Amino acid sequence: MNDVGRRTGRRPGKQDTREAILAAARQVFAERGYTGATIRTIAASAGVDPALVHHYFGTKEQLFTATINFPVRPDHLVAEVFGGGTAEVGERLVRTFLRVWDSPAGAAGVALLRSAVASEQGARLMREFVTTQLLRRAMRQLAVDPAEVPTRAALVASQMAGLAVARYLLRIEPLASAPADTVVALIAPTLQRYLTGPLPPTPGAGP
Amino acid sequence: MNDVGRRTGRRPGKQDTREAILAAARQVFAERGYTGATIRTIAASAGVDPALVHHYFGTKEQLFTATINFPVRPDHLVAEVFGGGTAEVGERLVRTFLRVWDSPAGAAGVALLRSAVASEQGARLMREFVTTQLLRRAMRQLAVDPAEVPTRAALVASQMAGLAVARYLLRIEPLASAPADTVVALIAPTLQRYLTGPLPPTPGAGP
Secondary structure (H helix, E strand, O other): OOOEOEOEOEOOOHHHHHHHHHHHHHHHHHHHHHHHOOHHHHHHHHOOOHHHHHHHHOOHHHHHHHHOOOOOOHHHHHHHHHOOOOOOHHHHHHHHHHHHHOOOOHHHHHHHHHHHHHOHHHHHHHHHHHHHHHHHHHHOOOOOOHHHHHHHHHHHHHHHHHHHHHHHHOOOOOOOOOOHHHHHHHHHHHHHHHHHOOOOOOOOOOO | OOOEOEOEOEOOOHHHHHHHHHHHHHHHHHHHHHHHOOHHHHHHHHOOOHHHHHHHHOOHHHHHHHHOOOOOOHHHHHHHHHOOOOOOHHHHHHHHHHHHHOOOOHHHHHHHHHHHHHOHHHHHHHHHHHHHHHHHHHHOOOOOOHHHHHHHHHHHHHHHHHHHHHHHHOOOOOOOOOOHHHHHHHHHHHHHHHHHOOOOOOOOOOO
C-alpha cells in the first residue's frame, strides 16, 4: 500500500517519510498490539529501513506516543513520579497526571481513552502500553514485593482511568472543575494505598 | 414520526405500544438528558397517554433503565447497599456492583458506559442518572454532611467507573479475572473512605 522510501520518480521528502512511518505504525499497533508490534515490522510496512524509524522517532515507546499525538515523553513522566521514592508517590502521580491532562496534551489522552473503551484493538493497546509497559515497569522503582506489582498496577490503572472518565469525559462536578490541589488531596491517599499500602490477603491463597 | 396509539386501521397491539414508548423515550432522553425528559414529553412523542407510560413502565427511572435494557431495578440495589447504614457500606457497594456486572446484566452496563464515553449525549445521561439521581439520592441515607455529598458521589463514581473500565472493558489482569471476594477486599476500603471517611480540607476554603 505504501511505497514511500522506495525510489519512484522524485525522492520523497522528510515529512512524507515521517507520515508514512506514522501511518504504518498506527496500523501495526492496531493489528498486533503494543507488545506484538516491532520497529522492524513497522519499517517493513512503511517500506523504509528500521534505522530510519529509530532516527525519526527513537524507541518503540516514543513512536507509539507519536502515533497518538501525545506530546510528552512517558519515560520522563515516570522518572518524575517514581524516581522520588515511596513517600508521597501517590501525590506526585495525581499531580503529574493532572498537569498533563489539564494541558493541551489532555486531548490525546481523551482520544486514547475513548478508543480504548470503544474497541478491543484500542483496549489491548491501552492495556499493554499503560499497564504492562508503563505502570509495571515504573513500579519496579518502588520498594514493593514484585509479586504484588500486577495487582497494584491494575488498581492504580482503575482509579486513574476512573478519574479521567469522571473529570474529563463525564465531567462530574465538583471533580470536573476542582483545582488540581483539591483533586490531589482527595485522590492521592487512594493511590498511595494502591502503590505502597498493605494489600488484603487474597481469599484462597495459602499462608 | 410515530403514530402508534392513534387509531389508524387496526388497533396497535400491546407490544407495539411498548416498543413505541421505548423508542420515544430513547430519543427524548438523548435529546433532553435525564433531568429534562418527562413522562409527559415521552408520551406525547409516542402519541399515547402519559397514564399508559406509567402503566407499562412505572417511574421515569424504571422507564430509563428499560431503554438501556438494564434488567435490575436501581432503587432495589440502592436499598440493598445504602439501607444497611454506614458500617461496611463500601463493601456492600462493590459486592452488589460486581454481582450485577458479572451477571448477564453487565452487558447493559458495558453498553451504557461505552455510550457515555463516546458522546456528549451519552455522558450527560450517565452523569445525570448515575451521579445526580442514583448516587446522591442514595447517599442521603448515610450519616454524612449533605454539603459533602456531591464530592463524595463524584469520588465514588470515579472509582466505580474505573473499576468497570479496568475489569470489563480494558480487562486488566489480575483485576479482570479475580473472584469477587478479592476485588471487594481491594476496592472496598477506597469506597468506604470516599463515602464516610474524613475529606481533606479544600484549599482556599475558610476555617
